[in-house]
Amino acid sequence: MAALIPLTTAQPAADWRAALRDLVTSPEALCALLELSPDALGWSAAAMQQFPLRVPRGFVARMRAGDPRDPLLLQVLAGAQEMQQVAGFTADPNGETGRANPHPGIIHKYRGRVLLIVTGSCAIHCRYCFRRHFPYADNQNGRNDWPEALAYIAADDSISEVILSGGDPLMASDQQLTELVQQVAGIPHVQRLRVHTRLPVVIPERVTDDLLRALTPPRLQSTLVVHTNHAHEIDTGVAAAFRKVRGADITLLNQTVLLAGINDSVDAQVALSERLFAAGALPYYLHLLDRVSGAAHFDVPADQARSLHREMAARLPGYLLPRLVQEIAGAPSKVAVDG
Template identity: 50%
Template sequence: MPMIQSGHAPVETTTIASDRPRWQKELGQAVTTPEALCRRLALPESMLAGMAPGHRQFPVRAPEPWLRRIEPGNPDDPLLRQILPLPEEGEDQPGYVSDPLEEVSGDSASATSGLVHKYASRALLMVTGACAINCRYCFRRHFPYDEHQLGGSDWQAALDRIDDDPAINEVIFSGGDPLASPDRLLARLAAAVARIEHVRRLRIHTRLPVVIPQRVNTDLLDWLGDTPLQKVVVVHINHPAEIDDDVQAALRALAGTGATLLNQAVLLRRINDDADTLEQLSERLFECGVLPYYLHAFDPIAGAAHYDPGDERARALTRTLLERLPGFLVPKLVREVPGQPAKQPLNL
């Protein structure tokens, strides 16, 4: 039976005293109101009335390292549009629901808090409900994290369930964003997972190295590099403008731990739903040591229908990418369908 041990040896570093407070400070000082967002990015005050309903439903959150990549005064900036509440969020659209993947209400919902077991060989741990940024199109924007994240005795119960199921060979740290948690906790949890004999891989789904690249600090690199498990880090980048020099350095540092780096993007109307942008994204990712993995067709989440470019648009763009790029740079066009044993490719 794997146990989370409290006596994990401290990591000896020389830079962590400055590294750790920096990313946590950025989290704490994130812009969290429409008014502050408009002031920071020189947006017209006339936009505030339209932002208010969406903000009440799903609050604004964006840290400074992300905001620095946005063109001030441009309401069509592709990074701004990912975090900008719009009046359309208050419109009910048929077929767009609060739990599109049935993670709360469906068969994948777990009796153990914080554990989601959708697929036979993989188990997903909701390490935290916290995120560094609130992406308006998020399929978990209505997810009740206070009821479905690990805490207290839940950690051990989740590990015991994984230990009892020899079919599980991969554990996924998810959330929220698991890297919003302290490295000491993540190191202990990774060590406990590694003690489960039949688990071979650790996968981490995170946006933090992109949103706050300073999150990739010495502590993170040390525990990730030390785990005996094969490790995969799946980042979430939708547009090439998200990758500045700091993000590139963070991604290369993660690759230096021996982790395989993959990217999953969401196809978003008026953000990345054109072939040139997607082609540039794949090329830029590969320069940073990241392979394009998935291009997600839009999940029908309530409040975000205006981001959906439609499946036919998604198929046409993928066909164009196949003509322009080598196969290893073309992400798989998929949709997650509740109750299915794997993500479903969209036939071209």
């Protein structure tokens, strides 16, 4: 059994909006905080121009100073590898444009559920992000756009679940989310609300009482799906945020992306599952990398992923073993990567 890494404590921001105003956006600033040389890390100005550096200081505080291979640092490091053109890696790996994007701000790929893009903004730019090339400019979905997007959902009574996504939907204010969720709850055939977010992990102060009230309208069952890739991401502040979510009677699940050089070992995955459960989140999916342009250096081959998953199964109880899946454009659901 892998020993759990002790929880660290980052200095909390006074307010989540203050943390957003004070993001690290330059490699020089990030490296100064980590006592590292930008030249030694191989930063790429071209990669940063294509997809800018953006990371909260509280997340940086969980990185190991002086370690150029820190698993959290590698998730935000804009390197020259991103500029390589690799066969099979595309701008839209999951088929989210075209027919799957029938209305601005709506992605509708799977029967029974629809994804509503709340904002294109994120608090952190993860270099493997499958929507790093998504046409957010064509999918604006502000307050003035909600009526048409909600009318699309209301017109299809097969839709029982609405998924708030982005970007990160929790970049919207508590008031905006309250108004939007109330309108979603007013559609009779919608039974469930799901929110996909990284904010409770990278800025745990985002989990406010007003947010939890916004996400728990009386009529809908609510699920929060957070995105955590490594046990080091979960410090005492994140664990406290997770407990608040659970205390609001919201189902809390986690999705992880399998990333080469970051979490592609059985020890890393076992530690993550155990840390997640200790903090109140259930490991849900372990994703193969979405094959998005600029992220090929993170790819873990399917055979290696299957072998890793089998090792995890031998060391974890079933309820702590996430499903190993991949997304295939045009498939009617996530596809299990069977071992």
